[in-house]
Amino acid sequence: MADIASLGDLRGKRVLVRSDLNVPLDGTTITDDGRIRASVPTLRQLSEAGARVIVCAHLGRPKGAPEEKYSLRPVVGRLSELLGRDVVFATDTVGESARAAVDGMADGDVVLLENLRFNAGETAKSDDDRAEFADALAGLADAFVSDGFGVVHRKQASVYDVATRLPSAMGGLVHDEVEVLKRLTESPERPYAVVLGGAKVADKLAVIDNLMGTADRLLIGGGMLFTFLAAQGHEIGTSLFDADSVDACKGYLERAEREGVEIVLPVDVVVGREFSADTEVDTVAADAIPADTMGLDIGPESARLYAEKLADARTVFWNGPMGAFEMEPFAAGTKAVAQALVDATEGGALTVVGGGDSAAAVRQLGFSDDQFGHISTGGGASLEYLEGKELPGIAILTKEH
Ligand code: 3PG
Ligand code: MG
Numbered sequence: 023m024a025d026i027a028s029l030g031d032l033r034g035k036r037v038l039v040r041s042d043l044n045v046p047l048d049g050t051t052i053t054d055d056g057r058i059r060a061s062v063p064t065l066r067q068l069s070e071a072g073a074r075v076i077v078c079a080h081l082g083r084p085k086g087a088p089e090e091k092y093s094l095r096p097v098v099g100r101l102s103e104l105l106g107r108d109v110v111f112a113t114d115t116v117g118e119s120a121r122a123a124v125d126g127m128a129d130g131d132v133v134l135l136e137n138l139r140f141n142a143g144e145t146a147k148s149d150d151d152r153a154e155f156a157d158a159l160a161g162l163a164d165a166f167v168s169d170g171f172g173v174v175h176r177k178q179a180s181v182y183d184v185a186t187r188l189p190s191a192m193g194g195l196v197h198d199e200v201e202v203l204k205r206l207t208e209s210p211e212r213p214y215a216v217v218l219g220g221a222k223v224a225d226k227l228a229v230i231d232n233l234m235g236t237a238d239r240l241l242i243g244g245g246m247l248f249t250f251l252a253a254q255g256h257e258i259g260t261s262l263f264d265a266d267s268v269d270a271c272k273g274y275l276e277r278a279e280r281e282g283v284e285i286v287l288p289v290d291v292v293v294g295r296e297f298s299a300d301t302e303v304d305t306v307a308a309d310a311i312p313a314d315t316m317g318l319d320i321g322p323e324s325a326r327l328y329a330e331k332l333a334d335a336r337t338v339f340w341n342g343p344m345g346a347f348e349m350e351p352f353a354a355g356t357k358a359v360a361q362a363l364v365d366a367t368e369g370g371a372l373t374v375v376g377g378g379d380s381a382a383a384v385r386q387l388g389f390s391d392d393q394f395g396h397i398s399t400g401g402g403a404s405l406e407y408l409e410g411k412e413l414p415g416i417a418i419l420t421k422e423h
Contacts, residue, residue, distance in 0.1 A: 024191045024419060026067065029165045033072035034129050038163035039065060039193065040180045040415075042172035042399055043079035043097050043134075046382055050096040054382040055104075056391070057172065058097060060399045062104045064169045064193040065132060069107065074127040076163055077101075077134045078115065078180050079170065086142030088114075094137050101134060109134050115141050116158035124162050144179045156183035169193025171200075172378060172400035174415030175407075181415040186423045192416075195399070200416065202374055202396045203407045211336035211372065212238055217328070217359055219244030220342030220379075223267045228409045230274055239284040239335070241328050243320050243344035243355060250275070250287055256309045259293065261317040286331055290321025292345065292352060299349035318352040319345025325358035332362040333369075341376040341405060343383050353387065360384045364393045376408075377401025 029037070041061040046053045061077075068075045084092040095111060102109045110133045112120040123133045138144045143155025156179040160166070166188040168174070173181050174196060184190075206214075216237045218226050223246035233240060242250055245262035252258050253271035278285040288308045293315035294301035305321045306312065320328070325344075332338055340363060344355035360383075363373045373395040375381055381397045391397050398404045406413060 025197065026064075026167060026191045026193065029167075029189060029191050032068060032165075035073050035165055036076060036124060036127070036163040037068050037073040037165045037167055038076045038078060038159065038184065038188065039068065039167045040170045040173070040184070041065070041077050041079045042170035043077075043094060043101070044081050044172060044378065045097065046378075047081075047096060052096060052100055054385055055100055056381050056385065056397065057378060057399050058100050059104060060195055061169065062101075064167065064195055066105060067194065068167065069105070069130045069132055072129040074124070074129060075132045076124060077109075077132060078138050078159065079134070080139045080144070080173070080180075081137050082139075084137060084139045086139065086145070088136070088140040092137055092139070094134060098134055105132065107132065112136055116155065116162065120162060138178075138180050145176075146179075149183070152179040152183050155179045156187060160184045160187035163188060166190040167193045168415055168419055169195045170415075171196045171398070172403055174400070174413045175403045175411070177414040182418050185415075185418045190419055192419050196416070199398055199400065199404070200407075202398070203404060205372060206337060206339055206374065207236065207408065207410075210236065213335045214337040215239040215241065215332055215335040217241040217243065217332070217338070217340040218342055219246065219344045219356070221245035221262055223249045223264050223271065226342075226405070227267060227270050228411075229405045232409045234274065234277060234281065234283050237283065239286060239331055240278070241286045241331055241359075243288065243328070243359070244342050246342075247288060247320070248317055250285075251308060251311075254287075254309075257311055257313060258317065259311045259313050259315045261311065284331075286328065288320040288324035289327060290323045291317040292319040292321050292355070294318050294351070297346065299351060303351045318349075319347075320355035322354065325355050328355075328359055329362040329365075332359070332366050335366055336371050338363055338366055338371055338373045339376060339408070340374070341380055341401060343380065347383055347387065356383060357387050360387055360389050364389065367393060367395055371395070374398060374404075376404040
């Protein structure tokens with residue numbers, strides 16, 4: 023696959039880079055800068071090679087028009103700091119400000135364009151509706167580098183269409199992420215354990231389906247676990263529940279039995295009366311959740327069980343928190359799983375934390391990146407890769423245009 027070297031001498035060339043700078047914000051304060059840090063090496067490489075680096079990215083999900091709370095402006099300062107050079111901010115994406123900023127660039131300069139998704143053409147469903155915006159973006163540059171791993175599963179103008187309009191290459195971040203995911207899908211060292219959490223079971227059905235064929239153990243946590251408990255016929259109180267996914271969960275439990283894949287569910291659950299940090303908290307058996315309570319974390323017995331199931335694993339992939347970890351009373355399960363991954367890493371296992379949210383969670387709980395084998399910047403993207411789906415942003419880089 024074409025890498026940056028394939029673009030030839032970059033001195034004086036305008037290079038459009040798609041990065042994923044979609045960081046969590048509290049107002050205008052960045053609460054986790056992992057994705058900015060991950061984007062820096064490629065930007066620095068291009069700048070040092072003398073390119074005029076035009077960075078484009080999205081933040082949140084604005085609906086095709088400017089909205090102040092989704093502005094990328096809060097990112098500029100941190101990006102400049104980490105790059106060690108000033109980044110010029112354009113207050114639009116392909117308008118007057120962007121064109122003026124690009125016209126004013128010297129070799130090695132870096133410009134950040136305003137949120138791509140302030141333009142309806144970025145995320146439009148049909149190729150035709152994305153074309154005009156893709157033309158305008160491509161018109162700013164001489165070459166394109168795709169480095170936003172977190173968005174390579176999106177068929178969007180800045181991810182897909184620009185690559186058909188400019189000489190294009192894969193950036194080092196996307197390259198490295200794909201190399202790690204390949205190790206999970208092509209003959210992983212066994213036992214291979216996957217921990218899946220998060221709220222929505224429907225989002226995880228396709229990946230569970232695919233992992234049944236490759237993983238040895240599937241550990242289930244987060245809001246999605248209650249639909250599994252319901253599929254086993256248990257009372258789940260007022261816990262998160264997805265009626266449409268019960269049959270699928272039942273099917274997976276049966277298939278796991280038949281095919282010798284272990285699906286591990288919690289034996290105990292931390293419950294509260296409501297979704298709040300100061301609700302009355304109790305720990306109950308997973309098959310005895312009181313009708314007027316909701317499960318908000320896996321319990322301490324389960325945390326021990328999950329740690330045990332990870333202790334001898336040689337390969338571990340983890341996506342999604344085990345409970346409502348943002349609230350102290352429901353953080354222990356996620357912490358225990360993070361610690362189990364750290365221990366497995368120390369023991370020589372390949373451990374991968376998948377996803378912007380999961381990555382932010384482990385950092386928020388006090389862990390650091392180097393305690394894990396790899397922290398992916400893409401949640402949806404890494405899950406879709408593990409589902410075996412073709413990722414449009416990667417496929418387009420390998421096609422002839
Ligand atoms: C993410 O945060 O998952 C990526 O930045 C992609 O964003 P999206 O899910 O809004 O396309
Ligand atoms: Mg997402």
